[in-house]
C-alpha cells in the first residue's frame with residue numbers, strides 16, 4: 001500500500017471510502033444519511049452561489065454600468081443571499097451529524113476488532129508481527145476512521161464544487177476548463193507524495209515504538225516498580241528509552257524535512273503553472289478568442305476553481321493517508337478473522353467418560369523444537385492422573401492442549417472418542433476447570449474473580465461454598481474488608497493487593513467453582529504455605545470419583561495417591577504407572593522422588609542432631 005503509485009491510490013480510494021461508509025451505515029443510518037445528505041446540499045448550494053456570482057459578473061461586464069443594471073442583478077443577489085444562508089444551515093447540520101457519527105464508528109470498529117481478537121486462536125499471540133499489526137490498528141487505525149469520514153465528505157463537496165466551476169468554465173470556453181486542471185497538478189503531486197512519505201516512516205517505526213511504549217510501561221507500572229528499584233534498572237531502562245525516543249524523533253524530523261522539500265517543489269511549480277494559466281487567459285483575451293465579459297467571469301471562476309481544486313487535492317490526500325491507517329485496522333481485522341479456528345462440525349461434547357491422547361505433537365509458533373513429541377495418555381472418568389517431570393518437559397503445554405487452548409500439529413485428542421477438531425471448543429472448555437500455572441488476577445471484585453460471571457450475576461450458592469472451602473479462599477475473603485465484594489486491583493479506588501498465596505487460592509477457587517468434569521490443576525500449590533498446600537491436595541484428591549483430575553506438580557509426595565503418574569521428559573512420556581510401580585521400576589520418577597524425600601529426611605536428621613546436642617548440653 002505504502003509503495004503504490006498515486007493513480008493507483010486514487011483508484012483504491014473509492015473502496016476505502018465505501019468501506020468506512022459501510023461501517024458508518026452500520027453504526028448509525030440516520031447520522032450517516034444526514035452527514036452525506038446535508039454535505040451534498042451544502043456543496044450544491046456553493047455550486048449554485050458560484051453560478052449566480054458568475055452570472056452577475058457576466059451581466060455587469062457585458063453592459064454599461066448603471067442603476068438599471070444593478071437593479072437587474074438584484075433578484076440574483078437575493079437568490080445568492082438565500083443560497084448562502086441555506087448553505088450555512090446545511091453545513092451546521094452536517095457538522096452536527098458528523099460529530100455524532102465519529103464516536104459511533106470508532107465504537108463499531110473497536111467492538112468488531114475485540115470480538116475477533118478474543119476468538120483468535122492462542123497461537124496468534126505467539127507471533128510478534130501480529131502484535132505490531134494489532135498495535136498499529138489500535139493506536140491509529142481506529143481513531144483515523146473519523147478523519148477518513150471527514151476528508152471523504154470534503155472530497156464529495158469538493159467534487160460538487162469543481163463540477164459546477166468546471167461546467168461554468170467549459171460553457172465560457174473549453175480551454176479554460178483544461179487550464180483549471182493544469183493548476184492543481186503540482187500541488188496534488190506534492191501533497192500525495194508528502195503523505196506517503198510520512199505513512200511509510202511511521203509504519204517502519206511501529207516495532208520500535210512498541211518497544212518504546214513497553215519500556216515506558218516498565219518505568220511507570222506498579223507491577224515492575226519493585227524489581228525496577230531492587231535491581232537498579234532505572235538508569236539502564238531510561239537510557240534505552242531515551243535512545244529509542246531520540247531515534248523516533250530523528251526519523252520524524254527527517255520525514256518533516258523531506259515533506260518540506262517536496263512541498264517547496266510543489267509550491268514553486270504551482271507558481272509557474274498559475275502564471276502560465278493567467279498568461280494564457282490574457283493571450284486569449286488579446287487575441288479575441290474570448291470577450292472581456294467572459295475573461296472577467298473566467299478570471300473569477302479560475303480563482304475559485306483553483307482554491308477548490310487545492311482543497312479537493314488536500315482532502316484527497318488526507319483521505320488517502322487516513323485510509324492507509326484505517327486499512328491497517330481492516331487488515332488486522334481480516335487477519336484476525338483468519339486466525340479464528342475454522343468451525344468444525346461443532347458437536348457439543350457430552351459428560352466426560354474417557355479422554356484419549358494419541359501421538360500428540362505440538363511446537364509453539366515460530367519454534368523449531370517440539371514442546372510435545374508424541375504423547376500418549378488416557379484419562380478415565382473419576383481418575384486422578386498426575387503429570388510430573390522436570391522444568392520445560394511439556395507439562396503445561398499438555399495441559400493447554402487438553403484444555404482446548406492450542407491446536408495440535410499432529411496426533412489426536414479425543415473426548416469420549418470424538419476428535420477435538422469435531423467438537424465445539426467452547427463446549428469442551430466449559431466442561432473443564434483449568435487452574436492455570438500462570439493465573440491472572442482480573443481487575444474485578446473477589447467474587448467475580450472466582451465466578452468469572454458477568455457483573456451483578458449471583459453466584460451459585462453450593463458451588464460457591466464448596467469452591468471456597470476446598471481452595472482455602474474462604475480465609476482470604478474473610479480477611480478482606482469488603483469480603484467477596486472487595487476490588488482486587490490497586491489501580492482502582494479501594495482496590496486491594498493480595499499475597500502470592502492468596503492470589504493462588506483465588507485462582508484455585510475459580511477452577512473449582514467451574515465444577516468441570518475435568519479439572520486441570522497446573523502447579524496449584526506453588527505459592528501456598530504447607531497447611532494450605534495440604535488442604536488443596538486433599539481437595540484435589542477428594543474430587544476422585546466425581547471429576548477427572550489432571551494434576552501437574554513438582555510436590556511428589558502429593559501424587560503418591562494418584563491413580564496413575566505420568567512422567568514427562570523432553571515432550572515425551574518417559575514412564576507411567578502407580579507410585580508403587582514407578583518406585584519399583586527405579587526410573588526417573590523414583591530418582592526425583594528420592595531426591596525430594598532425602599531433603600526432608602536430611603532436614604529431620606539435622607533437627608534430630610540439634611535435639612540430641614541440646615540434650616547432651618543439659
Ligand SMILES: Nc1ncnc2c1ncn2[C@@H]1O[C@H](COP(=O)(O)OP(=O)(O)OP(=O)(O)O)[C@@H](O)[C@H]1O
Nearest residue numbers: 126364367371389390391392393394395396397398
Ligand atoms: N508460548 C511459548 N512459546 C514458545 N515456547 C514455549 C512457550 N511456552 C512454553 N514454551 C517452551 O515449551 C517447552 C515446554 O514448556 P512447558 O511450559 O510445557 O514446560 P513445563 O513442563 O510445564 O515446565 P515447568 O515445570 O517449568 O512449568 C519449554 O521448552 C518452553 O520453553
